[in-house]
Amino acid sequence: MNNSTNIIDVSEANFDQEVIESSYDMTVVVDFWAPWCGPCRVLGPILERLANEPDSNFILAKLNVDENPSISMEYGVQGIPAVKAFSDGEVVDEFVGAQPESRVRAFLKRVAPGENDFLIDEVESLLEGLEWSEAEETLREVPASPIVSLGLAKALLGQGEGCEAKELLENIVEASIYSEAQRLIPLASYLCEFATETDANELQPIEAQYGHAAELIRRNNIEAALDGLLDVLRQDKKFRDGAVRDVVVGIFALLGDHNRLTRRYRSELASILF
Numbered sequence: 001m002n003n004s005t006n007i008i009d010v011s012e013a014n015f016d017q018e019v020i021e022s023s024y025d026m027t028v029v030v031d032f033w034a035p036w037c038g039p040c041r042v043l044g045p046i047l048e049r050l051a052n053e054p055d056s057n058f059i060l061a062k063l064n065v066d067e068n069p070s071i072s073m074e075y076g077v078q079g080i081p082a083v084k085a086f087s088d089g090e091v092v093d094e095f096v097g098a099q100p101e102s103r104v105r106a107f108l109k110r111v112a113p114g115e116n117d118f119l120i121d122e123v124e125s126l127l128e129g130l131e132w133s134e135a136e137e138t139l140r141e142v143p144a145s146p147i148v149s150l151g152l153a154k155a156l157l158g159q160g161e162g163c164e165a166k167e168l169l170e171n172i173v174e175a176s177i178y179s180e181a182q183r184l185i186p187l188a189s190y191l192c193e194f195a196t197e198t199d200a201n202e203l204q205p206i207e208a209q210y211g212h213a214a215e216l217i218r219r220n221n222i223e224a225a226l227d228g229l230l231d232v233l234r235q236d237k238k239f240r241d242g243a244v245r246d247v248v249v250g251i252f253a254l255l256g257d258h259n260r261l262t263r264r265y266r267s268e269l270a271s272i273l274f
Contacts, residue, residue, distance in 0.1 A: 162191025187250025
C-alpha cells in the first residue's frame with residue numbers, strides 16, 4: 001500500500017470510484033503493472049516521484065494486472081507497463097513501455113498541467129524573446145526544480161551574471177537537461193571571472209578584448225560580444241586552451257538554435273575553426 005495521498009493502489013473493486021469518478025475532479029493516471037515486470041520497476045519509481053512533486057496535478061493509481069485481469073482486458077492492456085490518463089471518465093492519453101523521465105514529464109504536462117507548467121511556458125517565451133530580467137523575476141517565485149534552475153541560470157547569464165548561474169548549472173544532474181546545462185557552464189565561468197570590468201591597461205590586448213566581451217554581454221549587446229570573441233579566435237585559435245570556442249557555444253545555447261545571431265555566428269565560428 002502506498003503512503004502518499006497522491007498515489008493509490010486500485011483494484012477491480014474500487015476502480016470505478018477511485019479512477020472513473022475521481023477523474024471528474026482531477027486527472028487520474030493509471031499505471032498498469034506487475035511485480036515480475038522489469039520495465040515496470042523502471043517506470044514505476046519515475047511516476048511515483050513525479051506524482052509527489054509539489055506542483056503535481058494528478059493522482060497516480062497503481063493497478064496490478066495479475067490481480068485484476070478484467071480491468072486490464074476492458075481497457076485493452078496487452079503489454080506492460082501501460083499508462084493511461086483518465087479525465088471526465090475517459091482515457092484521454094496513454095503510452096506503453098518504460099520511458100525516460102523527460103518523456104514521462106512531457107506526457108504528464110500534456111494531460112495534467114500544473115500552475116508551474118503554465119509559468120514555465122511563459123518563462124520560455126520570455127527567454128526566447130531575450131527578456132532576461134522578466135524571466136528572472138517570474139522564476140524567483142516558482143518552487144525550485146531542475147528546469148527552474150536551468151531557466152534561472154539562462155536569465156542570469158543573459159544579464160551577464162555568471163557566478164550564481166554557474167552554481168545553479170553545476171547542480172543540475174537531470175538527464176534530460178544535463179547536456180544543455182553543461183554547454184552553458186563555460187559561459188557562466190567566463191562571466192563570473194570577469195564579473196567586473198577590467199582595466200585594459202593592465203592586460204595584454206587580446207586578454208583585454210576577451211574580457212571586454214563580458215562587459216558587452218552585461219550591457220545587453222550580445223552581437224558585439226560575439227564579434228569580439230570571434231576576433232579573439234581569429235588572432236589565436238588556441239587562446240586559453242580553447243575556452244573562447246566554449247564560451248561562444250555557450251552563448252548559442254543561451255540564445256537558442258533558432259535565434260538569428262546563433263544561425264549567423266555559428267557559421268562564422270565554423271569558418272574560423274575549420
